[in-house]
Amino acid sequence: MAPAFSLTRRGALISAAAAGSFIALLAPITAAREVRDDVGSVQVQVKRFYVDSRFGQLHGYRAEPETISTKTPLICLHQTPSSAKIFKDFIAVMGQDRLVMAFDNPGYGSSDGPVDRVPLETYSETLAETLETLGFGPNGRGPVDILGMLTGAKIGGELARSRPDMVRRLILVQSLVMTEEQRLAMIATLQGGVQKGWAEQGADFYVTRLKSALAELDSEQTLDQAITDFADSLVAGEDYLRGGMTALAYPTERLYKEITRPTLVVALGDERAELAAGAADLIPQAQLLRLPSYSRHTFRSNPDAMAAPFRAFLDSP
Numbered sequence: 001m002a003p004a005f006s007l008t009r010r011g012a013l014i015s016a017a018a019a020g021s022f023i024a025l026l027a028p029i030t031a032a033r034e035v036r037d038d039v040g041s042v043q044v045q046v047k048r049f050y051v052d053s054r055f056g057q058l059h060g061y062r063a064e065p066e067t068i069s070t071k072t073p074l075i076c077l078h079q080t081p082s083s084a085k086i087f088k089d090f091i092a093v094m095g096q097d098r099l100v101m102a103f104d105n106p107g108y109g110s111s112d113g114p115v116d117r118v119p120l121e122t123y124s125e126t127l128a129e130t131l132e133t134l135g136f137g138p139n140g141r142g143p144v145d146i147l148g149m150l151t152g153a154k155i156g157g158e159l160a161r162s163r164p165d166m167v168r169r170l171i172l173v174q175s176l177v178m179t180e181e182q183r184l185a186m187i188a189t190l191q192g193g194v195q196k197g198w199a200e201q202g203a204d205f206y207v208t209r210l211k212s213a214l215a216e217l218d219s220e221q222t223l224d225q226a227i228t229d230f231a232d233s234l235v236a237g238e239d240y241l242r243g244g245m246t247a248l249a250y251p252t253e254r255l256y257k258e259i260t261r262p263t264l265v266v267a268l269g270d271e272r273a274e275l276a277a278g279a280a281d282l283i284p285q286a287q288l289l290r291l292p293s294y295s296r297h298t299f300r301s302n303p304d305a306m307a308a309p310f311r312a313f314l315d316s317p
Contacts, residue, residue: 044095056112060103063095071098072168074145077152080243081233083109090303117242120250124158138165149173151247160261173266177278187248220297256282264313
């Protein structure tokens with residue numbers, strides 16, 4: 001896939017060309033892999049780690065160059081119901097010149113989570129606490145950069161809003177902006193469909209969900225990846241949509257106006273592109289990046305192409 005994209009800031013076209021190891025608690029290396037990007041060809045190792053949180057432990061993946069980097073670390077937050085696995089290939093590319101970590105959101109992947117639904121602000125507070133535990137923030141190594149997708153974008157956006165001292169730059173991928181009426185209608189539709197599925201089908205609803213996942217396969221997703229994504233959705237149990245419902249309940253249209261950090265708003269190529277692009281109209285220091293030929297699966301199918309404009313934004317003056 002050619003890395004074709006357009007980047008705008010308040011209607012004007014802008015060119016898209018425009019630390020180190022932290023603490024010993026991080027777990028052993030999983031696998032070394034060679035990746036290539038315009039920063040050069042280097043050996044990058046993707047490692048798993050756990051860190052204590054208010055819910056128990058958070059799990060994640062990390063990648064970094066062998067030499068100490070002075071660039072701001074990047075934190076990646078996934079959509080739900082999914083896990084940080086979707087970022088593993090991407091962080092191997094971005095990790096060629098900086099520390100990159102991808103967390104499983106609380107209650108997803110291998111991270112412990114709350115028993116009941118909690119406000120999105122609680123997820124953001126947990127992230128802030130975790131980053132401070134790892135030595136980041138105003139009393140440590142300084143702020144981090146955040147990349148969040150869908151639910152992860154809302155968590156990252158709230159962190160940048162409520163704790164601007166923790167965030168240097170922000171990338172929001174498919175962070176949907178809707179009116180309160182639209183949000184409540186979508187919550188009712190999605191929750192109603194799940195409740196009806198469990199009530200009418202019982203355990204057979206798992207089969208229905210798997211068939212739906214396989215029916216949505218596209219050219220950027222392999223069958224194995226679809227099965228993995230479906231398995232990830234089972235971790236949260238019957239209320240597997242709670243992360244997404246929490247994100248939908250968050251008043252994005254009001255609170256995003258309070259974000260003061262430089263922000264890249266990314267609209268991918270699906271039916272929600274305009275809802276995602278709307279975030280750029282709310283955030284004062286926002287640039288809008290449209291990637292009409294990309295989907296969330298591009299993080300795995302072509303991580304080099306996905307990384308290029310993000311690296312340009314993070315490294316720009």
